[in-house]
Amino acid sequence: MWDDLKNWQARRHAELAGPDSWLGLAGLFWLEPGLNSVGSADGSVVQLPGGPAHLGDLSWQDGRVMWLPLAGEERELQTDIVGQPTVVEFQNWAFFPVDRENRIAIRLRDRNWAASQPFTGLDYFDFDPAWQIEAQWQALSPPISMEVPNVSGDLKVVEVSHQAVFEVAGQTVTLLPMAVSDKEVFFVFRDRTSGKESYGAGRFLKANPAVNGKIRLNFNCAYNPPCAFTPFATCPLPPPENWLPFAVPAGERKWVKPG
Structure with a gap:
């Protein structure tokens, strides 16, 4: 791994x-x-x-x-x-x-x-196998419509038919996907490191499609959205449902522009 x-x-x-x-x-x-x-x-x-x-x-x-x-x-x-x-x-x-x-x-x-300013690299939290989480992939019946804002202030309506459900330190939480395809599942989330050790507007996470009702969330591969690097991106922001009530010290840290 x-x-x-x-x-x-x-x-x-x-x-x-x-x-x-x-x-x-x-x-x-x-x-x-x-x-x-x-x-x-x-x-x-x-x-x-x-x-x-x-x-x-x-x-x-x-x-x-x-x-x-x-x-x-x-x-x-x-x-x-x-x-x-x-x-x-x-x-x-x-x-x-x-x-x-x-x-x-x-x-x-x-x-x-x-x-003029070559890329000097990214900083990461230390790898932690505890943040490789096998979550339940639960169907939502009926599916829900969720308004997802982006950094430009626009709203996009996302139809959500499943949720990832998992437990951290005895607390059960859910993550709602922003997009689901036959190749990957895409999440946008915030946690208690956001704005401190990680990017303030949240991070992205991709996972392989669920198998037998389970989906593997590897937060060691959580990464900064494009708007962490440029003001000319139109990144989706994490909906309130995806604001995790604890720190996720895994994946990419906040990027600081040199100079």
């Missing part, structure tokens, strides 16, 4: 140190219906840090996002609603559309971000 954890930590480091890291985000720009200018000119909807005053326009209408460059062919951009978004490259910059409850934003990324 220790080797698995070290491999997971190494993958986390590679993800955050790479050119597509959350640390490389340089902007988040909300589009309005119709034409949205892209360039370095003041007043551009998508403001580039450099380059031409007007690189092109993004057209958002009828649920479609079209890229209309001043030089080159126009093309439709896919958002991240069903997978990887379409990326537009310009010099060391890249931008792409994201869909947030039928609102469209453009994320801008600097792929050369690490040249």
Whole structure:
């Protein structure tokens, strides 16, 4: 298990140190219906840090996002609603559309971000096998609808049909999943370390799908959400149901930006 954890930590480091890291985000720009200018000119909807005053326009209408460059062919951009978004490259910059409850934003990324401030790594709580918990995976009948806020203040309604139920120090608690697929179950939670030793807005946790009514929660792999690293993310916040009444000294600690 220790080797698995070290491999997971190494993958986390590679993800955050790479050119597509959350640390490389340089902007988040909300589009309005119709034409949205892209360039370095003041007043551009998508403001580039450099380059031409007007690189092109993004057209958002009828649920479609079209890229209309001043030089080159126009093309439709896919958002991240069903997978990887379409990326537009310009010099060391890249931008792409994201869909947030039928609102469209453009994320801008600097792929050369690490040249000025390379990623120095993450801090972790010591590995503790006690935080590898086998929880009951209980069906909710009827399922519940839960409003999940994000850091931008938007609400997303999540349909929840199961809950993880487990015991810590004689106290029975539950966690409600934010998303369930045939590959993984995704949770967002807070605990008594949040805002002190770990990130204040909570942490993420992924688990393999339940087997025979049980799900394994390995809090040693609890990790910081993207909004711990950039103001240009739109992370879900843990609902009150997932505020654990005890400390979980496992997984990633709070990340502190160098300098």
